[in-house]
Amino acid sequence: MNKPQHRIQHLRDALEDDIVNGRIAQGERLDEVRLSQRFAVSRTPIREALRQLAATGLVETIPRRGTFVANLGLPEIIEMFEVMAELEGMCGRLGARRIAAEQRTRLLEKLDTCRAAAEAGNSDDYYYENEQFHGVIYELSYNRFLADQAQQLRNRLKPYRRLQLRVPQRMRSSFEEHKAIVDAILGGNEQNAELLLKNHVLIQGERFADLVSMINAAPKHETVAESATA
Amino acid sequence: MNKPQHRIQHLRDALEDDIVNGRIAQGERLDEVRLSQRFAVSRTPIREALRQLAATGLVETIPRRGTFVANLGLPEIIEMFEVMAELEGMCGRLGARRIAAEQRTRLLEKLDTCRAAAEAGNSDDYYYENEQFHGVIYELSYNRFLADQAQQLRNRLKPYRRLQLRVPQRMRSSFEEHKAIVDAILGGNEQNAELLLKNHVLIQGERFADLVSMINAAPKHETVAESATA
DNA sequence: ACGAGTATTCTTGTATACAATTTATAATAA
DNA sequence: TTATTATAAATTGTATACAAGAATACTCGT
Incomplete structure (x- = not known):
């Protein structure tokens, strides 16, 4: 059922959409376990998706603290x-x-x-x-x-x-x-x-x-x- | 001994250096287990580093096949x-x-x-x-x-x-x-x-x-x- | 009542185990 | 010998377990 490996891509897109359309507020923390529950996957693919988003700059990952929606001035x-x-x-x-x-x-x-x-x-x-x-x-x-x-x-x-x-x-x-x-x-x-x-x-x-x-x-x-x- | 969380960054830099300086040839596959052995860490941080490199475009990840050094025409x-x-x-x-x-x-x-x-x-x-x-x-x-x-x-x-x-x-x-x-x-x-x-x-x-x-x-x-x- | 220091809980980072798929190998038939 | 198929090996993707650090709550002292 699940596409070959588009799952992470899907997660990424879903989160990106949430952020871009303001469903997730700026500066808000993206909790890995909550997201993993929401999408019914483990933390691993969630983390991968978050890293990809961080690479584009849409979110920001602070070591040992979590990833937050980028809060641009x-x-x-x-x-x-x-x-x-x-x-x-x-x-x-x-x-x-x-x-x-x-x-x-x-x-x-x-x-x-x-x-x-x-x-x-x-x-x-x-x-x-x-x-x-x-x-x-x-x-x-x-x-x-x-x-x-x-x-x-x-x-x-x-x-x-x-x-x-x-x-x-x-x-x-x-x-x-x-x-x-x-x-x-x-x-x-x-x-x-x-x-x-x-x-x-x-x-x-x-x-x-x-x-x-x-x-x-x-x-x-x-x-x-x-x-x-x- | 290990810096707070600079390990992935370190891995990333090391690999990037290898690629940029040609120690890893273009198109070559980056084997996760070999790298994990080489750097004495598990596959997890290796994968993260590879993903970061993929985000910059220096390597390319093909689902289920591996990540390869980008081979630009x-x-x-x-x-x-x-x-x-x-x-x-x-x-x-x-x-x-x-x-x-x-x-x-x-x-x-x-x-x-x-x-x-x-x-x-x-x-x-x-x-x-x-x-x-x-x-x-x-x-x-x-x-x-x-x-x-x-x-x-x-x-x-x-x-x-x-x-x-x-x-x-x-x-x-x-x-x-x-x-x-x-x-x-x-x-x-x-x-x-x-x-x-x-x-x-x-x-x-x-x-x-x-x-x-x-x-x-x-x-x-x-x-x-x-x-x-x- | 307030603050400092400590203990507890929660979250992230890493390692390992397992599943799924691809690649390599071997065996068989033409 | 070569092509094809089946089997085995290897590798990636995912889940889970564990460790380390951060945030929170609590206790104790002033």
């Missing part, structure tokens, strides 16, 4: 947006140079689905389509390693990006930016594609800073593990 | 250098803008030690000082996340960078590039700093051919696990 988040902007900009630049014919139509299709979601005004739908759109951008770089890195970081920033689309105007302006980005890429304008994408992401970082108050309002556990990066 | 290596160049360029750009007074002297000091090693013609020394130099560059970004990412990727590329410096001329030209980079950063010239660093890292021109020949010359194990990125 505003500076760290800004830093990550800064890097995210660079990576996406790079994808756009490479995409503008390298995009192949069949990908052009795909990009336009994705833009259309974004438009539909934006016009419908459904923030959840737009969020999903937005993810897809950016995923396509990553692929356009034709650099799988870059695409993976970008996707990983994007995932890591999910919780903070999600807050933003709740701001009414953001969805509309986000889509407008998408249009300009697609134009630049299809037009082969590397510099514009890079710049537009950078700003597209950086804006999110800046907006996020404005929304810090919401983070403070969001459920926050006792700040046990305060950002201690190696 | 030329395309993957090129891709990674492309990203490395972007990150380093970003560090340089930010550094040129943000560098503080006390860091200026530190940067110059590092440049001097590089000069010494280059003039002595000692490739191993230069390799070490070169690492230090780039580490300082990363710090100049004043973006810890970026610095960490850059360092991690740099580490990942170590084996291939090491090959490059074996090319006699490379050490000399590398140092010349360092000089220009430092000038740009200290002069606050963001664009130059970025561009120079990018080119410094990027594999292009003759260095591409050099890398190819070096890779072909390197010892390579039975190609069991051929680059399968998730």
Whole structure:
């Protein structure tokens, strides 16, 4: 019944989902025995999953004390947006140079689905389509390693990006930016594609800073593990 | 006697060192029981260390078959250098803008030690000082996340960078590039700093051919696990 | 009543035992 | 001899047992 060895992957995904969607609060400790009971497995695979999450930075393991959901401060988040902007900009630049014919139509299709979601005004739908759109951008770089890195970081920033689309105007302006980005890429304008994408992401970082108050309002556990990066 | 909990870290470092320095060939399988005997620990901490290495991409774990030293093909290596160049360029750009007074002297000091090693013609020394130099560059970004990412990727590329410096001329030209980079950063010239660093890292021109020949010359194990990125 | 020091409990880290699957080996048939 | 299948060996994944350290509760003293 159980897939060959996807169990750990499954555990990892489940926990990641819990964290990203806020079901497990920031700073909260992930108890190994409780998790092992919840998933009906022993501690061993739980530990493996936790280590994998720690490797991505989503949780933090303190020796002999446990693993905690990463509790990022505003500076760290800004830093990550800064890097995210660079990576996406790079994808756009490479995409503008390298995009192949069949990908052009795909990009336009994705833009259309974004438009539909934006016009419908459904923030959840737009969020999903937005993810897809950016995923396509990553692929356009034709650099799988870059695409993976970008996707990983994007995932890591999910919780903070999600807050933003709740701001009414953001969805509309986000889509407008998408249009300009697609134009630049299809037009082969590397510099514009890079710049537009950078700003597209950086804006999110800046907006996020404005929304810090919401983070403070969001459920926050006792700040046990305060950002201690190696 | 054993440090609090640095054992896994120690294992990780030891294995990483073995891999990076080629004592364990590419594609070779890392046998858990043999390693546990070698380090006189049980399989459990060995497995943890291997998982951590897998997270960095230095090794690859195939379910139910074992973990193998990552066997990167030329395309993957090129891709990674492309990203490395972007990150380093970003560090340089930010550094040129943000560098503080006390860091200026530190940067110059590092440049001097590089000069010494280059003039002595000692490739191993230069390799070490070169690492230090780039580490300082990363710090100049004043973006810890970026610095960490850059360092991690740099580490990942170590084996291939090491090959490059074996090319006699490379050490000399590398140092010349360092000089220009430092000038740009200290002069606050963001664009130059970025561009120079990018080119410094990027594999292009003759260095591409050099890398190819070096890779072909390197010892390579039975190609069991051929680059399968998730 | 409050604090320091100690004992208890709980949790993580490691070792070992077992199960499941893959790889290697051997034997048989074409 | 070679291919195929069955059997055996070896290796990974998981569970459990045990050890060491940390957190908590408790006792005793002031």
